[in-house]
Amino acid sequence: MSSDQRDAASATMRVLDEAGDLADGADRPDADGLLAGYRQLVHGRRLNELAGALVRQGRLAVYPSSRGQEACQVACAAALSEGDWLFPTYRDAVAIATRGVDPVEVLSMLKGDWHCGYDAARHRVAPQATPLATQLLHAVGVAHAARLKGEDTVVMALCGDGATSEGDFHEACNFAAVFAAPVVFFVQNNKYAISVPLARQSVAPSLASKAVGYGMPGVRVDGNDLAALSTVLGDAVERGRRGAGPTLVEADTYRVEAHTNADDATRYRTADEVDEWAGRDPLTRVSAYLRGVGVLDDDIEAEFTTDADRMAARVREGLGVDVAPDPGELFAHVYATPTQQLVQQRAALQAEFDVEEAR
Amino acid sequence: MSSDQRDAASATMRVLDEAGDLADGADRPDADGLLAGYRQLVHGRRLNELAGALVRQGRLAVYPSSRGQEACQVACAAALSEGDWLFPTYRDAVAIATRGVDPVEVLSMLKGDWHCGYDAARHRVAPQATPLATQLLHAVGVAHAARLKGEDTVVMALCGDGATSEGDFHEACNFAAVFAAPVVFFVQNNKYAISVPLARQSVAPSLASKAVGYGMPGVRVDGNDLAALSTVLGDAVERGRRGAGPTLVEADTYRVEAHTNADDATRYRTADEVDEWAGRDPLTRVSAYLRGVGVLDDDIEAEFTTDADRMAARVREGLGVDVAPDPGELFAHVYATPTQQLVQQRAALQAEFDVEEAR
Amino acid sequence: MTAKMTMAQAINSALRDAMTADESVVVFGEDVGPLGGVFRVTEGLTHDFGEDRCFDTPLAESGIVGMAAGMAMNGMRPVVEMQFDAFAYPAFEQVVSHVAKFGNRTRGRLRLPMVIRIPYAGGIGGVEHHCDSSEAYYAHTAGLTVLAPANNTDAYALLRAAIESPDPVVYLEPKRHYFSNEAVDLAAADSTIGRAAVVRNGRDATLIAYGPSVPIALAAAEEAATEGRDLGVVDLRSIVPFDDDTVCEQVKHTGRAVVVAEAPGFASVASEIAARVTEHCFHYLEAPVRRVTGFDIPYPAPKLEHFHLPDTARILDAVDELQWEDAL
């Protein structure tokens, strides 16, 4: 690896600037593709807003919002083909929905119904990982297995800036590099791990620069620039697909809301800082560009909004249906066939109900 | 960090070449210092040979030899002041002895007497770590505590090429960098982790290049060149001492013997490869240079050898003394004060002896 | 001087008082600095004691515990927070292979006086990985002291004792009680490590519990009383070392015992209690010691957790099964 390549890991790749103008030296993005992406951004934003509202109304217990990060969410899902895999975290509901999983199923976890509400195998979307960085290793395993089987699957593995400090991040990057596994490690550097700012996480020139130590390419990209993200992630996926191994992509973005609704972000950051980033909204940038090139107008914008509202209404309704939890499920999935002990425990629990009913 | 600094992490720093001539552009090493180092090399080599012999004679259970790595062993210990700390692995007996710990105490662990035979606190030498990379975090803790207490302690933390793959290596480097802790991470890249060659461990341009991702300097040095090692490690220690934070140093060296006596290295590497490295012996290089500049002659060489023989005789004798193990020790150190349960268990064990004696 | 405070505040007070009393006490972990911890247990410590005494680390639990071990080697008394029980697992290697064994390894020359605080167990409707009862892993590991307070006074006193202990302590904070208000007399609080408390005397049977299960055991005893059965309750407080004397005295007295604990029962602390009580009190027992524990399943999703957790009904059912007919 040349020092040029290594410096690339600290410069930030950009296609559109904050005003929606083409950045210096950037190629014009494909407007139709970008319009499709914009539609997904509108949907993603709507989903974030809806989930926030549902939390306030007590219909969801908690929601870690990706507001401000929607460009990352949309781009990483859109970069994948059907046979590829996505490994999301708790913050990546929008990416999962963009991949085509029903948001009702995605959010049902936060209703408290079960640990994962969608069919991870069918969608090739792993359950949203809570223990940080641990899922990156599974991503490597899925990718390596695909290679052994001769499939051209690529795996998109997501994590945050905080998660890069975990040992599993290191082991995953290293395994992927050594086995040339087709994984894209996509770090959404949103500047905070709950309350802990990036400076407490790393003093490296960039998170992408960590790629150097694994012998893989590292790229830093403007995380609020859908066009840049699409290019960078598209290239990385293509690289994996052709057998050239993993890539580490760092998106420079910002968590506009608190960690979750339960968090109080005013304790550790200023309103000014938040405002500054809110001004770099990933949606306005794309819409400004698309309007500028004449591909987006008020009618289309209204259509996207109506679509998104319809999606929101459907999700709200879907989440409104409360199914009584089945206690038998506690024991049903622990092993493929419940052990004798679990059968007995299930019977004991059932007996409690029978007694209650008899009362 | 500039790309120059990063490239430094892949170039290999050298002062003396394999023939013992001054390397291109290198400064002349201090001959007296080098002579003192040579004496320690002779001792270190002797200790490796002795331990190997003791294993063959059944007096030690096992010995992981640092033959071929003696320059690393000597240089890392010699770089430290009295108040500094050394965190060695199972392979670093020679470094520990160089630091001044009685080799009898060091090797007693391998006799099976106890897990650590020397007074770790008094010598400021941690017990030899077996679980790979785990001790690097302790090193960071010792260093950070020293900084908080206003002491100018530096900590030398050793590990092998294989250990750099562990999550704890990553966490330790990152913690040290973020807290600017005075730690020198000294990786003896001896090309193998038991049977696994470096290529299976990492595809990075060098192990020192991992420093980039932590935001600390990384230096690669010829690990069979005592003069180069002394300079590089001396600089790194000085950097830590003045509060400038940690450094990652990779020594390019080779494990000339098998992993331990229990290992059969012919299963995974060729005799040619071993021979090639045996030809780069760290001792001959220094002696050639010192003879060339007229500081070393046969008399001094003979004196060193006699000294080393005397040390070996003393160690052999010291290890010959067998103290009957005291079963009470099983319970004595688990807690500062044994729990009621341990007191009972000790009594039960004692009762077994009493019964046996009564028989 | 009694004051009303929550358990989070009682623990905060213990940290403050320990930091004031001893300069070598330092607090660190994830979000424990300016934020004051996700449960606000370390609230204000950075502000009041400075960044060197209470600080955030990079996000890595093995790193936190390993660094703490090193700081303890060098004369400090670190108190680290694992953000939730299940997030302590990445540190397991450090805890088991080093923290627990260092004093023994060095024949007592390098003991590690450190405390690992773990917000612990369930009952808060948390998503997966936020409700594990992990005490068995630690209790089985020789060299660790394992404490689990059940009330605010003990939470204060046991943490002070833990910080003063020359040995490493795993300190399990029943997170569902963090915000329960209780009158506490900090000055009078003195829990000794290794000493159980008889929190209710009873003649008919003994409930043995610790941490979050103690209030449930007490409630069950309350309920049993209305049905004419007189149950005693022992609060272990200290899982390791274990207070055989107090527990066995009660069990011998009543001849019947039920162990209550949230963790899955298999190879658990509850198993240990049942086994050792039986060993020590066999001829006093009118019935086998019963265990009321969580099922042998991963902690369930929020809407199902009430099926899993021991409650008063389940405890009283177990009491009913203690072969009272034999007593007639």
Next chain:
Amino acid sequence: MTAKMTMAQAINSALRDAMTADESVVVFGEDVGPLGGVFRVTEGLTHDFGEDRCFDTPLAESGIVGMAAGMAMNGMRPVVEMQFDAFAYPAFEQVVSHVAKFGNRTRGRLRLPMVIRIPYAGGIGGVEHHCDSSEAYYAHTAGLTVLAPANNTDAYALLRAAIESPDPVVYLEPKRHYFSNEAVDLAAADSTIGRAAVVRNGRDATLIAYGPSVPIALAAAEEAATEGRDLGVVDLRSIVPFDDDTVCEQVKHTGRAVVVAEAPGFASVASEIAARVTEHCFHYLEAPVRRVTGFDIPYPAPKLEHFHLPDTARILDAVDELQWEDAL
């Protein structure tokens, strides 16, 4: 077709036969490739099946187990080796939070058919970290199957069953028996997961053991016979799931039981056995179930391990204490 082989060879045969029978079986870990593992258990596999089927990884246990989990998600059946028991701890997070829970998390849609092989327990004079008995950590973790063979036939058959299982299995190989030669009939070997074996019938008391403790229990029974006491021995083979039926049938028959295990006793599998046997057989028991286990200490240095490990004398002492006077 009986053949003499060591346990290492029996396990090697199981791996070979499984790899031959099922293309999706892959073997990886530290030094398992060209070297054939530090105990030579994977000897020749890379040579015979190729680099893709048996390979070395970078040195990182969490990485190994985590990657295996991912490969299992994608249709393979990984069998990974942890080099020694204590070196599995860095993978604990992966094992507990993912491997054990993935099938449950996904309501069975993504089960992880994988095997974690662990050379296990002591008796080999190994230095620290090479002799841990870590079964309690796994047995307490719901979702794992935990197996511990005691002889070469079971070592073969149980590993075959483990690899075929749809659930993740922790497979504990008693390393002190790796090189014990025994006649094995591989074709006839059929151990079912969850089934204990009565390896010796006895009238007076039942010894319950697993893994490396079974031969010791058998030796103790042998010795007792010369003194006129008839001891039965049950070999659990499968710690989870636990075979209550077989164990309890024996204990009810003899009315007395001793559990033998190398691990420290506190909150251990031995505790579980004692507790559950007592629960199920209380009225048949003439004496409390005794546990003969390792002490509650870190595994000792080589010269001291014989003090720590259960031996026949200690087992027979425990048998002597089973209140035979009551039987008179």
